[in-house]
Amino acid sequence: MSPLGNNPEAIWNNYCNSNHCFVQQEFGNQKAWAAPLDDASKIAVENLKQSDHKYKSLDNSVLYAMTASREAIKKAGWTNQAVFGINIGSSRGATSLFEKHFETFLQTGKAATLASPTTTLGNISSWVAHDLQSNGPEISHSITCSTALHAVLNGVAWLKAGMSDKFLVGGSEAPLTAFTIAQMRAMKIYAKQNSDFPSRAMDFEKKQNSMILGEAASVCCLEIGKKDKALGYIIGLGYATEILEHNISISAEAQCFQKSMQMALQNTDITTVDVIIMHAPGTIKGDTTEYLAVQKVFGAKLPLLTTNKWKIGHTFGASGMLSIEMALMMMQHNQFIGVPFFDQQKSKQPIRKVLINAVGFGGNAVSLLLSL
Numbered sequence: 001m002s003p004l005g006n007n008p009e010a011i012w013n014n015y016c017n018s019n020h021c022f023v024q025q026e027f028g029n030q031k032a033w034a035a036p037l038d039d040a041s042k043i044a045v046e047n048l049k050q051s052d053h054k055y056k057s058l059d060n061s062v063l064y065a066m067t068a069s070r071e072a073i074k075k076a077g078w079t080n081q082a083v084f085g086i087n088i089g090s091s092r093g094a095t096s097l098f099e100k101h102f103e104t105f106l107q108t109g110k111a112a113t114l115a116s117p118t119t120t121l122g123n124i125s126s127w128v129a130h131d132l133q134s135n136g137p138e139i140s141h142s143i144t145c146s147t148a149l150h151a152v153l154n155g156v157a158w159l160k161a162g163m164s165d166k167f168l169v170g171g172s173e174a175p176l177t178a179f180t181i182a183q184m185r186a187m188k189i190y191a192k193q194n195s196d197f198p199s200r201a202m203d204f205e206k207k208q209n210s211m212i213l214g215e216a217a218s219v220c221c222l223e224i225g226k227k228d229k230a231l232g233y234i235i236g237l238g239y240a241t242e243i244l245e246h247n248i249s250i251s252a253e254a255q256c257f258q259k260s261m262q263m264a265l266q267n268t269d270i271t272t273v274d275v276i277i278m279h280a281p282g283t284i285k286g287d288t289t290e291y292l293a294v295q296k297v298f299g300a301k302l303p304l305l306t307t308n309k310w311k312i313g314h315t316f317g318a319s320g321m322l323s324i325e326m327a328l329m330m331m332q333h334n335q336f337i338g339v340p341f342f343d344q345q346k347s348k349q350p351i352r353k354v355l356i357n358a359v360g361f362g363g364n365a366v367s368l369l370l371s372l
Contacts, residue, residue, distance in 0.1 A: 001041040001068050002216035002322055003312045010040070012329050015337045020311045022198055022212055028178035033191050033198050035214030035313035036176060041067075057114050059094035060174035062127050064217035069128045069168060076221035077229055084166035085136040086125045087154045088219060089147035091316035091360070093121040096177050124172060136164055144360025145279070147171045147317035148218065149368055152324075153239060155222045170219030171317035184211065189283045201282040201309035202339045204291055211282040214313030218321035232328045235353075236369030238263030241362070250286075254293035256365035257357060261297045264355065264367040273303045273369070274347065275336060275354045277323040280307040281314050290357065303355070304347060306338050320358035320366065327354035331372050 003021035004014040021035045048067050049055050065088050101115040125138040143150045148171030155167035184190040191198045191210040200210040240259035242251055250256055280287045308326050331351050352371055359365040
């Protein structure tokens with residue numbers, strides 16, 4: 001579920017047009033660009049919320065994850081009460097609910113009874129497990145914006161270790177609050193301009209930062225081996241961290257990305273990579289450093305480059321899994337979805353291998369290579 005929709009047809013149709021999903025919303029006493037869920041997703045979440053009285057006390061980040069997870073196991077042919085692991089993370093967790101409870105505390109000096117259990121980060125996977133009645137391990141974590149791809153790493157590790165046969169992995173984020181927007185503005189990275197494309201993710205000539213927040217939940221079902229319902233295959237995984245130069249920055253040539261991409265590609269001829277979906281948050285330094293890292297790894301002959309953040313914004317902990325979705329769809333339809341203001345020669349060859357990047361505050365990079 002994302003601003004693009006909650007079913008493959010709607011999502012692909014929205015990828016194929018040149019429109020973005022941003023709207024101006026009121027946050028406190030200021031307006032700001034944001035990318036909320038589409039109407040169909042909002043209805044699905046509300047239906048879930050009304051299905052059980054216990055769900056009415058949960059944060060949107062949890063409800064989004066639960067709604068997406070129900071759909072995922074249905075499509076994978078998994079059943080409720082099956083044994084499978086769950087690792088769904090979030091960069092910020094129960095954002096709006098935490099702020100609501102804290103505001104009440106400031107006003108009254110008292111905390112609500114459920115304030116603690118409903119705002120802890122661990123309640124995402126635990127509530128998904130409750131809703132699906134699964135019997136496997138449940139893990140929640142935050143590795144900021146690379147959270148979803150780190151969930152994939154964890155799921156693969158559990159499967160390869162033989163500790164689980166199936167793993168549900170992904171990320172969920174509901175960050176559209178006045179305080180969260182204010183935090184992004186305080187770092188001077190949030191989009192200000194009113195233009196046809198307010199987020200200039202992958203515009204390497206931009207003079208202003210242009211990150212915009214979106215909300216989403218995206219999960220996938222992992223199994224080992226060839227499966228009839230498989231949408232694609234992970235053929236390379238890489239990860240790296242780097243020494244912090246600043247609280248929010250990565251190095252000038254994104255050493256973490258260079259290392260994570262090289263690890264993911266170590267058993268692959270890099271000339272066979274057709275597309276790279278960049279993390280590209282829309283900030284000047286974030287976009288440029290990753291681009292330099294890609295050039296260092298691939299040399300002069302680059303694969304096609306793209307991102308979805310110019311269209312749906314940065315969904316923090318869910319963003320990496322949305323990039324996986326985009327990769328799978330481009331391979332299924334054999335159609336490249338580019339960035340309207342980043343010119344490049346489009347290849348006519350089939351799209352068979354796509355590399356996906358994600359990184360969080362502090363240089364926690366993950367690269368994942370997908371194929372059909």
